[in-house]
Amino acid sequence: MPVRSQPTARQARLGAELRRLREAAGLKAREVAGLLSSTSAQMSQVEAGLAGVSEERIRRLATHYACGNVELIDALAAMTIRTQGWWEEFRGVLPPVFLDVAELEHHAAFLREVVITHIPGLLQTPDYARAVFGYMVPELPESEIVPRVEHRMRRRSVITGASPKSYETIVHEAALRMRVGSREVQRAQLRAMLEQIGDQRASVRVIPFDTDHFAGASSAMMYVGGTLPRLDTVLRDSPHGTAFLDAESQLDRFRTLFRKVEKASLAPAQSRDFIHLLTKEL
Known part of the structure; x- marks a missing residue:
């Protein structure tokens, strides 16, 4: 070959x-x-x-x-079978990591995520995603922002399509309050999250600012379940790009970290009510 x-x-x-x-x-x-x-x-x-x-x-x-x-x-x-998924439409248009993330999610058994400063990508509205990509340095031209937003919206099919994946996310209050876009964009974003929770597309748990004993500000991650635990993957974003971690010692560490963060979060029903209250404050 x-x-x-x-x-x-x-x-x-x-x-x-x-x-x-x-x-x-x-x-x-x-x-x-x-x-x-x-x-x-x-x-x-x-x-x-x-x-x-x-x-x-x-x-x-x-x-x-x-x-x-x-x-x-x-x-x-x-894994030897190459999947020609929707993300292939973006080959040569977006950096390869965008396609890798979409393919990984497509083959996932389940998805678990922790976010601290931004709404999870799989739950973002187009306006919110545009605000995120529009703040990148160096600044992106409109011709590059548009396909990034479209790709992010297409990714949502992994939890909204005919065979949705189990998706759980833990979101810090900072991400819910931070106005990445305008007040209107943030309010619409929170309402969209409530709709996704109501449609059971996502299980969302919130970590309020006033939670005691939470030192996990650096806990952001996407934990992607493989067909076997050995084939799980953790994605971590940094200013230098997205890292794909899969060593057994790393996976054990992040499984433990997710459990710790989950323990610090509100239950799903309480979290839904928390987000609902925030929409009224905006």
Whole structure:
């Protein structure tokens, strides 16, 4: 198969999982290459996501690695199938990470999110999203803001479509009060959230400012459930971009962190009432 210049996050994850299986078996890439009539360099490309691998080869490798985890092997085999989803319309228009996030959400078993300063992307209105992208530095021209907003609105299909994912988000009061746009934009945003809660598209829990013992201001994350816990992924945004974290130690850390933040939040019914009161204050 030809070498890819830029693998998707899903392709890179498949390669990383194959590398972990090989390392768990105590084998070097050159020792495995012969099994596939390949070279160690080509094996490295596969494990970096730069070269494709067929389902048949994955099953052969699993046998060679003495991996008896049938569910894992089936899940990895399924990852060899390239999904041509709606996000492909934005290839070459938006940075690849936008497509990677949409593809990851599409294949998710469930979605859990913690936000501190902004309304979750999956719940944003067009006007709110436009205000977010319009504040970026360096400033984006209108020709780049429009597809970003459209992409964000298309992402919402993961919780509003025919087969919606289970979606839970924990939102700090700061995000609910901060006027990313105008007063009218923020009020409309909160009302839209209430509608999504009422339609059971999202489970929202709020952390009020006056919550005691909450030191999780840096807890923002998207936790994406895989078909198996081992295939979960955590997304974290920073000024330098979006990081995809999937090492088991990292996943354990963020599972614990989500439970801690959840413990500090109001119950869904209380949170709905809290948001309703805020809409009256605006």
